Structures are given as C-alpha cells and as structure tokens.
Amino acid sequence: MVPPAATDDSLGSFGRYAGPATLILSSLADGPKHGYALTKDIEDIAGVRLAPGTLYEALSRLENLGLIHALAAEDRRKPYELTAAGALALRTHLTTQRRLVDVGLKRLAGNWGHA
Amino acid sequence: MTYERRAQRLTRVYPRAWRERYGDEFECLLADQMHDGTFTILQTFNVLANGCGARASAVGLRSAHNPRALQRWSPAWAAISTTLFIAFGSALWSQLTIGWQWARPTALGTRGAMWVMSLSMAVFLLVILSAGATFVVRTWRQRASLLARRALAIGAVLFVAGLLAFVVGAIHFSQHWPGTHGHPWSGRGIVPGGVGAFAWSATSSITAYWMHPTALAHFPATELTWMFLSPLALITALVGLGTIVVAVRQHTHFTTPSVWWTRVLGANMMAFLFGALWWLMDGDSSPRNLFHRGLIDVIDVIMMTLSFAWSVDILGRWRRSHAGVATI
Numbered sequence: 001m002v003p004p005a006a007t008d009d010s011l012g013s014f015g016r017y018a019g020p021a022t023l024i025l026s027s028l029a030d031g032p033k034h035g036y037a038l039t040k041d042i043e044d045i046a047g048v049r050l051a052p053g054t055l056y057e058a059l060s061r062l063e064n065l066g067l068i069h070a071l072a073a074e075d076r077r078k079p080y081e082l083t084a085a086g087a088l089a090l091r092t093h094l095t096t097q098r099r100l101v102d103v104g105l106k107r108l109a110g111n112w113g114h115a
Numbered sequence: 116m117t118y119e120r121r122a123q124r125l126t127r128v129y130p131r132a133w134r135e136r137y138g139d140e141f142e143c144l145l146a147d148q149m150h151d152g153t154f155t156i157l158q159t160f161n162v163l164a165n166g167c168g169a170r171a172s173a174v175g176l177r178s179a180h181n182p183r184a185l186q187r188w189s190p191a192w193a194a195i196s197t198t199l200f201i202a203f204g205s206a207l208w209s210q211l212t213i214g215w216q217w218a219r220p221t222a223l224g225t226r227g228a229m230w231v232m233s234l235s236m237a238v239f240l241l242v243i244l245s246a247g248a249t250f251v252v253r254t255w256r257q258r259a260s261l262l263a264r265r266a267l268a269i270g271a272v273l274f275v276a277g278l279l280a281f282v283v284g285a286i287h288f289s290q291h292w293p294g295t296h297g298h299p300w301s302g303r304g305i306v307p308g309g310v311g312a313f314a315w316s317a318t319s320s321i322t323a324y325w326m327h328p329t330a331l332a333h334f335p336a337t338e339l340t341w342m343f344l345s346p347l348a349l350i351t352a353l354v355g356l357g358t359i360v361v362a363v364r365q366h367t368h369f370t371t372p373s374v375w376w377t378r379v380l381g382a383n384m385m386a387f388l389f390g391a392l393w394w395l396m397d398g399d400s401s402p403r404n405l406f407h408r409g410l411i412d413v414i415d416v417i418m419m420t421l422s423f424a425w426s427v428d429i430l431g432r433w434r435r436s437h438a439g440v441a442t443i
Contacts, residue, residue: 036143036147039144049153051161051162052144053162053163053165055144060136073140076143077143078139
C-alpha cells in the first residue's frame with residue numbers, strides 16, 4: 001500500500017533545485033545548521049559543493065514552503081531547522097527515489113549482471 | 116579589498132527585499148568561503164546569475180515562489196508584450212498595405228492574408244480602447260490613493276509625451292515618403308491610405324535598411340533621425356503605460372486577469388500570426404515585386420511568435436499565482 005504522503009512529493013516540483021533542496025533537507029535532518037555549515041556537511045555526505053547562490057535560492061524556496069525555518073541569528077549567521085512538513089516532504093521524496101533506485105538496480109542485475 | 120567588503124559588494128547584485136532578509140547571513144557565507152579558499156570564479160558567476168534571477172523574480176519576470184510580484188507586475192508585462200507584438204505586426208502589415216496602395220496583389224493568398232491581418236488589427240484597436248477605458252473607469256471609481264495618483268500622473272505624463280511624439284512624428288513622415296498618404300494612388304487598398312501610411316511611418320525603424328548602410332546614406336537626415344527617435348518615443352510611452360498599469364493594479368481591486376479579453380487578445384494574436392504565415396508561404400510577390408518577402412519579414416514573424424509566447428507565459432503564470440498553484 002502506498003502511504004498517503006507519497007502522493008505529495010513537494011520536492012518533485014522544485015525543478016532544477018530539487019537536488020540542492022534534497023541535499024539541504026538531508027543535512028538538516030541531522031540538526032540545525034547555518035549556510036557555511038550546510039555547505040561543509042553536504043560536501044562531506046554527498047561529495048557535492050553547493051554554490052552559494054544555488055544554496056540560498058533553494059533555502060528561500062524551502063522556507064517559503066514552510067519546509068524549513070530560520071532560528072535566531074548567531075553572529076549574523078542564521079541557522080536553519082527542519083520543520084515537521086519538511087521532514088515529511090524529505091521522507092516522501094527519498095522513498096520515491098529509493099523505489100526508483102531499487103527498480104534500476106534490479107533491472108541492471110537482471111540484464112547486465114554485475115557489469 | 117577585504118573579504119567582507121568583497122562579499123558585501125557581491126551581495127548587492129540581489130534585490131533590496133532579498134538582501135533585507137538574507138543579506139547578512141549570505142555575506143557571512145561568502146566571506147567564510149573566501150577565507151577558506153573555496154570561493155572560486157565559478158562561485159562568483161553563480162552568485163551573479165542567482166542575483167539576476169532574484170531580481171527577475173522580484174519584478175514577476177520569472178516563475179518563482181513570489182506570487183505577490185507576479186500579481187503586481189504581470190499586467191504591465193502583459194501590456195508590454197502585447198504592444199511589442201502589435202509593433203512588429205504593424206511593421207509587416209503596413210508594408211503590404213502600402214504595396215496595395217500601388218497595386219492589388221495578384222495572389223489570392225496575399226489578398227486573404229491581408230484581409231485576416233487587417234481585421235485582426237481592427238480587433239486589436241477595439242480591445243486596446245475597451246481595456247484602456249475599463250482601467251480608467253475602475254481607477255476613478257475606486258478612488259485610487261494619493262500614492263497611486265502620483266504614480267498615475269508620472270505614468271500618464273510619460274505615456275502621453277511618448278505617444279504624442281510617436282503619433283505626431285508618424286503623421287508628419289507619413290505625408291512625405293513614397294507610397295504613403297501623399298501619393299496620388301492612395302486609397303486603393305483595403306484600409307484607408309492614411310492608416311497604412313501612418314503604420315508604415317510609425318514602424319519604419321523595423322527595416323532591413325539597417326543592413327544596407329549605402330542605401331541608408333541616401334535617406335534625408337530628418338527621416339534617419341525619425342527612425343532613431345520613433346523607437347525611443349515608443350519605449351517612453353511603454354514605460355508610461357507600464358507605470359500606469361502597475362499603479363492601477365497595486366491600488367485597485369484587479370485581483371484576477373479578466374478571462375474574456377485575454378482570450379480575445381490571444382485568439383486575435385493567433386489570427387494575425389496565421390495571416391502573416393499565410394503571406395510568407397504564399398510565395399507570389401507580384402505585381403511588380405510589391406509583396407516581396409525578405410529576411411526582415413521572417414525575423415518579424417519570429418519576433419511576433421516570441422512576443423505571443425511571452426504573453427501566453429505571463430498570463431498563465433499570473434492566473435496560476437491567483438489560483439494558489441505553486442509556480443516553482
């Protein structure tokens with residue numbers, strides 16, 4: 001049975017910012033972080049360096065949709081925190097992605113072996 | 116220059132509202148990356164590109180999560196894209212109208228296309244007049260605020276000055292160019308000679324002559340000046356029109372794009388494009404090569420198509436922003 005939230009993949013509508021948005025939400029799932037800490041963490045977990053313009057474009061979209069929210073500033077640096085809606089959106093998006101990964105790997109194994 | 120100063124300067128590429136919300140933390144991020152040596156030239160381009168994107172979003176020119184900007188600016192962009200379509204359309208249509216003042220086209224396709232485009236031009240005129248009257252009446256009834264009145268006054272001055280220069284100049288030059296109203300054969304076509312002459316003179320800057328400097332050198336200085344000044348006058352009128360539309364839109368209750376006139380306008384643009392393509396594909400330029408198709412005509416039709424696509428895009432995003440559909 002497909003869970004109801006799986007039909008509401010908010011990140012799917014992010015277009016070319018879906019990737020950065022997923023990385024940001026995944027990073028924030030570990031706890032609040034400000035911009036610089038986010039780029040460092042994303043570089044560690046995914047090997048991707050998010051450019052500052054792209055990072056803040058995705059952050060502002062996520063904030064407008066209520067998927068993250070800003071905490072009080074620490075020395076001009078504002079940390080961001082995942083909201084409940086953000087956690088649900090991330091879970092839904094990753095579940096969809098995992099289904100695709102499973103199907104892709106299964107078909108590769110069936111037709112291409114371990115090549 | 117210090118990293119902090121450099122970061123501050125780079126952040127200025129973003130619009131003020133964005134800077135007020137994210138400016139401080141963004142500057143910190145840039146400065147931190149500059150300190151640790153991870154801020155490359157590519158990152159600079161990324162900041163510049165996203166800053167320009169944010170500015171485009173702020174004036175409703177980009178599908179972004181900014182429905183307020185879309186609602187505020189879309190009427191002005193819709194008015195401007197429609198005017199561009201009509202300007203390019205008039206340039207093409209007026210040449211054929213002038214040609215018909217000299218002789219009736221031999222090909223049925225050219226005659227049919229001319230009828231379609233001429234009727235379409237009449238519909239444009241009716242829609243523009245009725246839309247303009249609606250804006251004026253609604254603004255007056257809803258007692259626009261003082262701020263709106265000031266913006267309206269500035270818009271009105273620009274619009275009237277630009278339009279006046281444009282119309283007076285076009286009338287003046289339409290009397291003196293060959294094949295225009297001053298010609299003894301005028302009045303032979305399907306529209307009055309003066310109308311065709313006016314449209315031709317008004318759009319004389321959209322011409323292939325720019326590609327032939329030797330031919331241009333034979334033009335009288337006053338006509339060359341007019342060919343430079345007429346687009347400026349039109350742009351001034353357009354800026355005025357945009358200012359009026361934004362002021363009216365901001366301070367009155369035009370919450371949704373009126374469906375009926377946008378549909379009429381869209382259908383009419385399609386009809387005009389159909390007429391233009393019919394003529395382009397007809398292939399017969401007789402008699403006396405009066406209805407010759409050149410590269411400039413192809414470019415003209417491409418520009419009309421782009422203006423039409425832009426109008427459709429603007430209206431679509433405007434409607435979606437009212438319907439509450441995410442326009443990311």
